[in-house]
Amino acid sequence: MKRAARLGFRFGCLISVVAPIVAIVLYPRAKWLFAFALVGVAIFMLEHLTIKDPTPQALADEMHRLLTGTIGGWDVEEFEHKRIRDPQLHELWRRSLDVRRAPEEWVRMDEDHKQQIREIIRSLRELGEVRAAMKQSSPSPPEAN
DSSP states (O other), X not given: OHHHHHHHHHHHHHHHHHHHHHHHHHOTTOGGGHHHHHHHHHHHHHHHHHOOOOOXXXXXXXXXXXXXXXXXXXXXXXXXXXXXXXXHHHXXXXXXXXXXXXXXXXXXXXXXXXXXXXXXXXXXXXXHHHHHHHHHHSOOOOOOX
């Protein structure tokens, strides 16, 4: 459902950008239609700014599914085109792609390459545990009365 919503969102944005441009070409006196194209661009920018990084555990689980071949639909494409802002997560994600560029081929890799991916998955899980421990040990902000 989440993927369908994302696809619909992007398709809607594409239409909101292309349709007014086509309308301007076909009906040049309606210059106000160009405002809809600007709305489409603003929606794209809003999506980019509000995207959240995956948790280390979620990224590790996704990599494990790719490694074991229990993937479906657009999982490979979504993994390859992640926009991760967290430097540690991004580095581990980039290292996984450097092992073998195409994640859909991870299932057929030799054991040495699979072991490299497993080490990255282990690092991600450890990072997730460290962050969870830090989050629990950090003092909560004082409550306002």
